[in-house]
Amino acid sequence: MTDEQSGWGKLLEGTLDIVTKYKLLDKLVERFFSEKAVVLLCGTSGVGKSQFIASLQDGVATPIPTTNRTRGWRKVKVTKEGRKLELLDTPGQVGEGALRRKAHLEALKAKRFGIINVVANGYHEGTASETSAIWLGEDGYDVRQEFLAINRQLEIENLAEWSVELLDAKWLVTLVNKADLWWKPHTYENVLRHYSNEGAYGEALNPWQGKHVVLPYASTSKPFYDRVPMSGFFGDAQRLACQVGALESLNELIDRGAAK
Ligand SMILES: Nc1nc2c(ncn2[C@@H]2O[C@H](COP(=O)(O)OP(=O)(O)O)[C@@H](O)[C@H]2O)c(=O)[nH]1
Ligand SMILES: [Mg+2]
Numbered sequence: 001m002t003d004e005q006s007g008w009g010k011l012l013e014g015t016l017d018i019v020t021k022y023k024l025l026d027k028l029v030e031r032f033f034s035e036k037a038v039v040l041l042c043g044t045s046g047v048g049k050s051q052f053i054a055s056l057q058d059g060v061a062t063p064i065p066t067t068n069r070t071r072g073w074r075k076v077k078v079t080k081e082g083r084k085l086e087l088l089d090t091p092g093q094v095g096e097g098a099l100r101r102k103a104h105l106e107a108l109k110a111k112r113f114g115i116i117n118v119v120a121n122g123y124h125e126g127t128a129s130e131t132s133a134i135w136l137g138e139d140g141y142d143v144r145q146e147f148l149a150i151n152r153q154l155e156i157e158n159l160a161e162w163s164v165e166l167l168d169a170k171w172l173v174t175l176v177n178k179a180d181l182w183w184k185p186h187t188y189e190n191v192l193r194h195y196s197n198e199g200a201y202g203e204a205l206n207p208w209q210g211k212h213v214v215l216p217y218a219s220t221s222k223p224f225y226d227r228v229p230m231s232g233f234f235g236d237a238q239r240l241a242c243q244v245g246a247l248e249s250l251n252e253l254i255d256r257g258a259a260k
Contacts (some may be wrong), residue, residue, distance in 0.1 A: 008139050025240060028247035029056060037254045038086045039109035040103065040169070043118035044151070044158050045069060045092030046126035048177040048219050050120060053087055055219040055243070063222040066125055069093070073103035093127060094185075097161065104162055107169070112257055114171040115162070116250075118157045120150030121182040125223055130225050143225040152194070159204045160163065170257030172205070172212045179218040179242060180234040192216060213253070215246045 041049045051064050053076055069091070076087040090103045107113045123143070125133070133147045174195045176182075182191055195201050195214045205212055218239045223229050 021218060022240065026245065029245060037257070038088065038107060038113040040088045040107040040113055040115045040166070041090060041118060042100075042115055042158070042162060043090075043092055044117065044124060044154050045094075046124035046128075047092065047118045047120040047155075049089055049092065050178065051219040052116070052175065052217070053089060063220045066225060069126055073099050073106075075106070075114050083084050090160075100161065104166060107166065111168075111171055113168060114173070114250075114253060114257055115169045116173045116175050117159070118175050118177050119195060120151075120178040121176060121194070122151035122153045122155075123178045123181045124154075125225060128227045130227075134225050134228050140229070141225075143224055144227050154231060156201050156204055159201070163207070167207055170211070171253040173246075173253065174201075174205075174212065174214045175217045176214065177217045177219055179216045180221040180230045180239065181224055181228075182231060183216070183234040183238070184231050185233060188216070213249055215242070215249055217242050217246050 041048050041052070046069075050070050053066065066177070070089060071091060073088060073090045076089055088103045088107055090100045107115075128147070132144070134141050134143055176191065176195055179188075182188070192214055193199070197205075197209065197212075218234065221230060221234075221239065
């Protein structure tokens with residue numbers, strides 16, 4: 001299968017070799033850190049918020065153990081070569097709304113802040129039991145489709161918690177994480193469309209039109225619940241392309257937000 005057929009033609013095109021791309025990623029991460037920007041991370045439990053932070057620190061982050069959930073909210077001052085970025089990490093569990101609210105108020109105090117809403121096309125890993133998420137078929141482990149559907153719905157319901165209250169944010173990125181699990185040649189466009197302005201997710205974000213961007217991403221690469229294999233269409237080159245693309249967009253949004 002060619003890159004064109006797998007949907008990677010456009011993202012991988014250009015003359016940049018892999019070393020140049022890694023250097024470019026380093027530069028972009030550095031710039032991202034150079035702004036004293038406040039970024040609020042939203043998203044339900046297990047979508048990969050903490051892993052996203054780790055991916056900014058380490059590039060390819062070591063997977064966080066499934067059972068390791070974030071308790072409370074935390075302000076992460078990530079420093080990269082002396083530069084600072086303040087990230088507000090939130091707990092995603094259903095019962096922890098009050099704690100998330102504290103993080104929201106902290107973001108509002110900053111006046112200029114942006115939101116990264118992390119979603120994962122239903123591949124939430126952590127709070128649900130393994131048996132409710134995956135099953136063992138004749139061809140090996142697979143994810144349960146109803147599990148994905150419930151979680152995609154949860155991602156939409158979760159928007160109501162902040163989509164009105166935090167409308168003052170300068171920008172909003174929907175980071176469609178875990179592309180290593182969901183990216184397939186014939187479905188990736190549907191996944192990205194699901195989060196764009198068509199459909200229930202986009203509708204819920206209607207007031208954000210003009211400042212909402214949807215970006216594919218992968219913070220790490222690991223089998224789902226350590227059992228269901230990755231899609232097979234998403235390797236290091238693809239992850240790098242997504243990371244570069246996401247950092248470019250985030251830098252641009254932070255710059256634009258600061259200018260307003
Ligand atoms: N395959 C894969 N797993 C991921 C990715 N990002 C996070 N995970 C895993 O998903 C689980 C939940 O991630 P975590 O960052 O703790 O989620 P949080 O609750 O949103 O903070 C962990 O086991 C991570 O290693 C990704 O891009 N790909
Ligand atoms: Mg977390």
